[in-house]
Amino acid sequence: MTAVSPADPSALVTTSPAPCPPNDAGAYQHDGFFLRSAPGVALFRAIVAGSAGPPRRTSVDGVGVSSSLEVGGTPTRGLVVGGSVWTARLDPVFVEDGKRVSSDDDSVKLTELRVGPFLDFYPRPERGFHAAAAVSLVIQFESDTKGDAIRPIWYGAALSTAVGHEWFIAGEVSLGFLARFALGSLRRSSAGITESLAFVAPELALTATYH
Numbered sequence: 001m002t003a004v005s006p007a008d009p010s011a012l013v014t015t016s017p018a019p020c021p022p023n024d025a026g027a028y029q030h031d032g033f034f035l036r037s038a039p040g041v042a043l044f045r046a047i048v049a050g051s052a053g054p055p056r057r058t059s060v061d062g063v064g065v066s067s068s069l070e071v072g073g074t075p076t077r078g079l080v081v082g083g084s085v086w087t088a089r090l091d092p093v094f095v096e097d098g099k100r101v102s103s104d105d106d107s108v109k110l111t112e113l114r115v116g117p118f119l120d121f122y123p124r125p126e127r128g129f130h131a132a133a134a135v136s137l138v139i140q141f142e143s144d145t146k147g148d149a150i151r152p153i154w155y156g157a158a159l160s161t162a163v164g165h166e167w168f169i170a171g172e173v174s175l176g177f178l179a180r181f182a183l184g185s186l187r188r189s190s191a192g193i194t195e196s197l198a199f200v201a202p203e204l205a206l207t208a209t210y211h
Contacts, residue, residue, distance in 0.1 A: 027171035030125040030211045034072040034080045038178055040205025042066040042088045044110065050195045055096035062090030062110050066203055070118060080120040080211070084134055087113050088201075092142065107147040112140040112201075114158055114182075128166035128176060135159055138184055140197075151190075154197060158184030166209055178205045 044062035051057040065088065072082015092110040093102045116136035123129065140154040159182065166176030180203040187196050 028126060028168050030078065030080075030122045030130075030174075031074045032172075032211065034070070034074060034082055034120075034209070034211045036068075036070040036207055036209040036211070038068045038070075038205040038207045040066045040068075040178070040180075040203050042090065042201055042203040044088070044090050044092075044112075044199060044201050046197050046199035048195060048197050050193065052190070052193045052195070053097075055101075057094055057096045058098075059095040060092055060110065060197070060199075061095075062092040064088055064090035064109070066205065068205070070120075072118070072120075074211075078122040078125045080118075080122075082118060082120075083116065084118045084136075085113075085115050086136065087111070088203075103145070105145045107143060107145050109143045109147075110140065111143065111149075112138065114138050114160075128168070128174060130164055130166070132162040132164075132178075132180075133160070134162075136182075136184075138186060140186055152188040154186040154188045156184055156186030156197075158182050158199075164207060166207060172210055174207075174209045174211070176207045176209070178207050179203070180205065 042064060046060040048057050048059055068084055068086040070082055070084040072080050074080050090110040093100055114136035116134055118132055118134035120130055120132040136158045138156045138158045141149040144150055160180055162178050162180035164176055164178035166174035168174045182201040183199065185198050187194055
């Protein structure tokens with residue numbers, strides 16, 4: 001009988017598993033740099049007090065397109081802090097001396113601009129639900145049939161809240177929708193007479209977010 005010698009250990013070849021590619025810790029998770037664009041449709045309802053007249057204006061209604069741009073960062077998990085610019089061009093209907101007055105001229109618009117800081121919170125950053133709040137300085141003006149701003153211009157402040165949901169389409173990019181509600185107070189003065197305006201503005205927007 002022939003004895004079988006054990007295999008020579010030096011003849012054994014060992015191989016190491018191929019290294020795995022590094023994971024992108026921020027992919028499919030809301031963190032880091034934040035950029036969002038949100039075009040939408042806004043409604044506008046305002047009560048006017050102190051109108052000099054005639055005609056004496058008591059309220060304003062409007063509907064039109066809106067757009068916002070938000071830029072910020074994520075200092076802690078799920079919380080976005082940044083600044084936003086929001087604008088809308090509305091087709092207005094004025095209530096003057098008890099009558100609803102509108103124009104067929106497309107140049108007659110009500111334009112509003114809001115600028116200020118915001119907070120946006122994602123309870124679960126890997127998911128898409130989020131809630132936001134913002135405070136803003138507001139400028140609002142009406143334009144005439146030539147498209148020129150009618151003076152005096154309204155100035156004031158606004159507070160807005162919003163909820164929305166987004167779905168990732170790439171590691172850092174998501175699409176979704178946003179429902180926003182804003183309220184504010186504005187003033188304007190001319191010839192020693194000061195008018196005040198209190199408004200509410202619900203809005204529904206689509207969102208494109210890099211985060």
